[in-house]
Structures are given as C-alpha cells and as structure tokens.
Amino acid sequence: MTGDELSGDPFIRVDDVAMDYRVANAPVHALRRVAFTVTAGELICIMGPSGSGKTTLIHILGGLLTPTQGRVVVGGRDISHLTDNEASAYRNSTVGFVFQLFQLMPYYDAIENVALPLIFSGVPAPVRRERAREALTAVGLGHRHSHKSGELSGGEMQRVAIARALVNRPCLILADEPTGNLDRDATRTIMVLLKQINTGSRVTILVVTHNEALSEYAHRTIRIESGELV
Amino acid sequence: MIRRSDLLWIASKKLLVRKRWVLFTVFSLSLGLVIFTASVGLIEGIRAAALTALDQASRSFYADLTVEPKQERPRSSRPSGSVVALIHNASQTGQRLSADDEKKLERVDGVDAVWSETQVEPVKLGLPLETYHSMDRLTAAPESLIRRIAAPNVPWPARGVVPLVMSRAHLRSQFDETAKRFKVRPDFSDARYLGRTIDLWIGFNQSQNRDFRYDYSEGQPGFRRTTEKERDDEQVSSYRNWRSRFDLNIFRRALRLKAQIVGLSDLKVLVPLPFARDARRWIALRNRLAQKARGQPSGGESSGDAVSKLLVAVREPAAIPAVVGRIEKLGYRVHSRQSLIQEEIDKAATAFKTVKAIFYGIGLTIFALSCLLVWTTTSKVVADSRREIGVFRAVGATRRDILSIFILQATLLGTAGALLGVLLGVGLAAGISTAVLRWASQQRLDPDDAIPATLWSVDLTTTLLIVAGAILASVLAGLIPARRAARMDPVTALTQRE
Numbered sequence A: 001m002t003g004d005e006l007s008g009d010p011f012i013r014v015d016d017v018a019m020d021y022r023v024a025n026a027p028v029h030a031l032r033r034v035a036f037t038v039t040a041g042e043l044i045c046i047m048g049p050s051g052s053g054k055t056t057l058i059h060i061l062g063g064l065l066t067p068t069q070g071r072v073v074v075g076g077r078d079i080s081h082l083t084d085n086e087a088s089a090y091r092n093s094t095v096g097f098v099f100q101l102f103q104l105m106p107y108y109d110a111i112e113n114v115a116l117p118l119i120f121s122g123v124p125a126p127v128r129r130e131r132a133r134e135a136l137t138a139v140g141l142g143h144r145h146s147h148k149s150g151e152l153s154g155g156e157m158q159r160v161a162i163a164r165a166l167v168n169r170p171c172l173i174l175a176d177e178p179t180g181n182l183d184r185d186a187t188r189t190i191m192v193l194l195k196q197i198n199t200g201s202r203v204t205i206l207v208v209t210h211n212e213a214l215s216e217y218a219h220r221t222i223r224i225e226s227g228e229l230v
Numbered sequence B: 001m002i003r004r005s006d007l008l009w010i011a012s013k014k015l016l017v018r019k020r021w022v023l024f025t026v027f028s029l030s031l032g033l034v035i036f037t038a039s040v041g042l043i044e045g046i047r048a049a050a051l052t053a054l055d056q057a058s059r060s061f062y063a064d065l066t067v068e069p070k071q072e073r074p075r076s077s078r079p080s081g082s083v084v085a086l087i088h089n090a091s092q093t094g095q096r097l098s099a100d101d102e103k104k105l106e107r108v109d110g111v112d113a114v115w116s117e118t119q120v121e122p123v124k125l126g127l128p129l130e131t132y133h134s135m136d137r138l139t140a141a142p143e144s145l146i147r148r149i150a151a152p153n154v155p156w157p158a159r160g161v162v163p164l165v166m167s168r169a170h171l172r173s174q175f176d177e178t179a180k181r182f183k184v185r186p187d188f189s190d191a192r193y194l195g196r197t198i199d200l201w202i203g204f205n206q207s208q209n210r211d212f213r214y215d216y217s218e219g220q221p222g223f224r225r226t227t228e229k230e231r232d233d234e235q236v237s238s239y240r241n242w243r244s245r246f247d248l249n250i251f252r253r254a255l256r257l258k259a260q261i262v263g264l265s266d267l268k269v270l271v272p273l274p275f276a277r278d279a280r281r282w283i284a285l286r287n288r289l290a291q292k293a294r295g296q297p298s299g300g301e302s303s304g305d306a307v308s309k310l311l312v313a314v315r316e317p318a319a320i321p322a323v324v325g326r327i328e329k330l331g332y333r334v335h336s337r338q339s340l341i342q343e344e345i346d347k348a349a350t351a352f353k354t355v356k357a358i359f360y361g362i363g364l365t366i367f368a369l370s371c372l373l374v375w376t377t378t379s380k381v382v383a384d385s386r387r388e389i390g391v392f393r394a395v396g397a398t399r400r401d402i403l404s405i406f407i408l409q410a411t412l413l414g415t416a417g418a419l420l421g422v423l424l425g426v427g428l429a430a431g432i433s434t435a436v437l438r439w440a441s442q443q444r445l446d447p448d449d450a451i452p453a454t455l456w457s458v459d460l461t462t463t464l465l466i467v468a469g470a471i472l473a474s475v476l477a478g479l480i481p482a483r484r485a486a487r488m489d490p491v492t493a494l495t496q497r498e
C-alpha cells in the first residue's frame, strides 16, 4: 500500500474524531469533533498552542491511541478500531514516528537504532543492516553508523531518528515537534530533509510545531485550538 | 513477528548495559546453588566412602556371630527426656551375659565355639627389623577358628610354639627415610611372612617404640629413626634407675616365647584362647609382684566373668542363618557379619538422609531468595525501561514481543546463575575433597588405612534437575514484571521523563 495507488482519494480521512482523557473521573476533552482529510504526498504543519491536542491527534493517527469517538481512515483502512496486535503491525508497516526528544536507545549505535523497526517485522539481520545503512545515508549520516547517540549532536540524533522512521518505508511520517529541541541551523537541516523525503518518495508527512516559520516548508497548515480545528 | 535470534540480541544487550546489577544477580543466584551442589555432592561422596570403609572394617570382625542380651526397654527411674536420665537408664539396662549363657550357646546345634573377647597386653612382636612393630595387643580366638583362618600350606607349629595370625597392616608398612613417613612396602607378599617364626614378648611394657621418634622440632614434623646415641641414653637411664626403682625392673621383665605366623588377617592379631588366658594370668601375676615391691596394696581380682557380648564360631559357614535363628529363639540378640554391616549402613543412611534434608532446606531457602532476586531485578529493569518499551511499541513491537524480551532476560539470568552455581559448586566439592584427602593421607601413619579416591560425586540427573529447576523458577519469577511491561500503555511509556 503506497500513497501512489490511492492518489485521487484522500490518503487520510479524519471523521468527527473526539478524544477524552479521564483524569480523576472528570473527562478532559483533548479533541472535540475534529475532521479533515490529507491527500497522499502532502507535507502538513500542525500548529496550535500548548495543550491544544496536537500530540493527541498525532498519537491517534499513529495508532497509539484509540479515539473516544469518530473514525480515522488511513490508506483506505479504518484504524480507529484496531486490536493491539493490528495496531502494532500498522505502526510497524505504515507509520514512522519522529519525536521531540529523539527517543534513541543510548546503548545502541546509530545503525542499530535505525534498524529497530525492522527487528519487529522479522527482517533478517544482514538485510536489516543494509537497509539501515541506506536510510542513514539518506539522512546524510552514512559515515556515522557506529556512533552511539551520546556521540552525536542534537540535530544528528534527530536525523538518526528520521532514518529510523524511514527504514520500514512507511507511507506516513508523524513528527511531533521534531525541531523543538534544536537550534535554527539544525531546524533548517531537519526541515529540508523532511521536505526532501516528502518530494523524493512521496511520503505523507505531518509535522507538529510551534514554530510559525516552518509553515513555509509545508503544503498547508492545520491550526488547532482547545481540541478544535480553526 | 520478531526472530528468536533478535530476541536474544535485544535481551542480552539490555542486560549488558546493567552489568553490575546482572553480575550481582547472577552471583547471588549462583551462591545458593553453590552451597546446594557442593554440599549434596560432598554428602553423596562421603556416604559412598563411608560405605566402602564400613565394608573394609567388617573384615576385622573375626568371629562368625556376636551374641548380646536381648535389650529391654529402659525402665525410667528418673524423669525421662533429660540427658542425665538417658545416660542413667543406659547404664542401668546394660544386661550382661554369664558363664551359664556361654554353656547354653555352646549346646546350640551348629555352634563350634563360644568365647568372650579376651585381649592380651602389653606384648611385643619381634618382627624383622625393617618393619614397624609397635603392635602391643593380642586378641584371643578359639583354636578351631585360627585353624580355619590359617593358610593351608603352613604346618601347624609344634608344642611350645604359639600359632599366631598376624595382621597384614603391620607387615605392610615400611619406614621411608627420605619421606620420613611409613609407606606400603613395595615388595610385600603374604608368602614372605607365612610360616615364619618370630619372637613374642608377653608383658613387654614399652609404650614408646624405641626405634622411631616422632619429631616436632624440625620444620616438617614426622617420624624419624632414633640414633644409636638416643638408644644408648635410654639404656643408661634405665640402668641408672635399676637400684632405686627395683619395682620397675620387675615390671619390665617380659616372657619371651616363640611364635609362628600361621595366617594373615586384617587388623587383628589372633592367638589361641587357652594361650591367651595363660598369658593374661602371667601378666596379672607379675603386676601383683610389682605392686607388692612398690608397697602398694594389690588390687582385687576383676569382679565376675560377666560380659556384654559373646562371640560365636559356627562350624559350617553355610549354616550361619540357621544358627542365628536358633540362638534368637533362645532369647538373645545376634549379629552376623552381614547384619552388623547392614545395621551400620542403615544407621549411616538415616544420618545422611537427615543431613541431606537440612542442606536441601538451606538450598531451597536460598533458592527462593534467588527467585525473589530475579523478580526484583527484572522489575527494576522493567521500571528503568519504560521509555524503551514505549519506543519499541511505537516502532511496532507487539505485547508478546515485549513479554518475550523480559522473560528471556529473566531466563538468561537464571541460566547463567544456575550454570555458574553448579560449576562452582562441583568445583568447590572437588576442591574440598582433594584438600581433605591430601591432608588425610599426610596424617595417616598406617599406609594400609584406606583413603577413598574422592569424597564427592555428581549425580547427573540431580544436577540437570537443579539447573532446570533454577531456570524454570527464574522464568516464573520474571513473568510478573514481564507482564507488567507488556501491558504498559505505549503513550504513557513514551512520555515518561527520567
């Protein structure tokens, strides 16, 4: 399943999605009746104030959270009612996550970090190394493959994380404030890289950010406030 | 689905990061198994060695049967339960056998001879000088029994010469001048001594062997041959005392007789019963003389002839079970060679069972603690790995994958601990056994004292069961924290900040 086959139809369809967290029996409405569509191959910025529900939305799209209400269709498949195993398989095959805090294993070297998703899809080790090396080369870190994350700068760590998100050849990359911890130069490098990946392999990318300047890299920007699109 | 080799890779990689924790856990885990394996191995080994020793000791049992009074239940005259009461009762119930019993037993069909154990001491056996001869005691046996033990090709000695069954142990040792130890004669053979005539001193009262000294002064204590001068000095000193201590001189006068070695046995030196009685009478007479010379009142004759056990020789060894039955019917307790060994073995078996149970208890307790340790270690690793679990889940790990990773970790810990424990335990048992045996072989004076080859043994089935049990237990101990890890919500795990 790639974005190409489905061009025409929207790749992502979010229908009336609401998400309530239950804290001390009082529901927190993180998302209320959110609806939008994304075409395959789009690069979209998601912006909004802190606590507006951006991360929640990303987690729902990535199959880490099940919405309280509504329907999410990704690549023609309803992902809002998956079993735990189906959600794991969906995350493994369709989604690549990029986190603000990189979330690299400190005791794995770069190539082992990148290859991690392939382990859970049962790819044999030699193939894994080959593909991880390709992904690292794609983010411009082919020569740093044996470095531990402690030996990399913040920007480099995030590039390794992007390589990890790419390695399973997903159709959807979800980046939650990927540049939140980076300076201006590193931010530009990351955004250029994401844009390049987006245009190069027509991967749909959703980037959550607080940085207004980043919207210039995106095809369009979705704004969200108090759990509602604006 | 994750591959098995990758599962192992992830699990061991996580363990390698926590080296100190892992080493601590594995080592603690092995500790219980070390104690367990070593003690069980040693107990089994000592048991086997003890049985061999018992078997060997049974050869010194020279009569066919031992007869004892039927033991009655002790009538307690004091409050029972206290140690004092037990000793008191034991001394009270010591029933004894009299001459009447001896006559009664003699009349039993198949019985050859009945006698009580008589020993003659002090004596000196004038063996060829190259052997160690501190033998100072003879044991009496009926002539018929001595004839049975005697070698067939040795002629029975003429009148006036004492037929004697010599103990092999005393002939086999030889003083090694360089090692300063007694060793087994390399050229020992029964034939060399059978039929030989030797000197026998009855009443030769010399507690110390004049030919050898035990020397503590040199760096390495041990026996050495006395020098000419030392032997002379001793002569001079006894000569000097001759006038002032006349009594001692009488006491020193021994009866010198000829004896002929008609047979060889283990441990005991046997002479015919009538001769032994005469020899004892002579020694007693001489002692009374010595006491009189000293001006001491002569002690009364030993009271009564009652004994605690009688020895029985059976005419036909094949008839022993039948004779045992007949004697038991008369109301005595009978031990045959076999029953005596069996009794000892049973006693030993019970003792070993108890000791083993205690060590099993200790082992199991430590084992339970080890499981607790595996549980806490895995729990700690799980708690430390929340973000990792979150990342694994985000990139597609299923709950099963996470569960497998943590169970495998516990299994690795358990396996490493079990293997290390068993290896160290076996090593420890072997080490202790070697050290003890080396010490024992250095301490023994009589080289004929059998020293077992090892004091430890390993039962493969038990060992495998221990290892399997340890691994199973660690899997079970790891199960609870592993389930906790698998059920962790990926989003919560991911947003965990350390």
Ligand SMILES: Nc1ncnc2c1ncn2[C@@H]1O[C@H](COP(=O)(O)OP(=O)(O)OP(=O)(O)O)[C@@H](O)[C@H]1O
Binding pocket: A021, A022, A023, A028, A029, A030, A048, A049, A050, A051, A052, A053, A054, A055, A056, A057
């Ligand atoms: N696990 C949770 N339990 C309860 N409430 C939660 C939970 N996660 C998020 N929330 C609440 O849901 C709302 C939306 O949170 P979310 O993390 O999606 O916001 P966000 O837009 O990503 O904010 P930020 O920009 O600060 O990251 C917030 O009010 C938050 O307090």
Ligand SMILES: [Mg+2]
Binding pocket: A054, A055, A056, A176
């Ligand atoms: Mg957020």
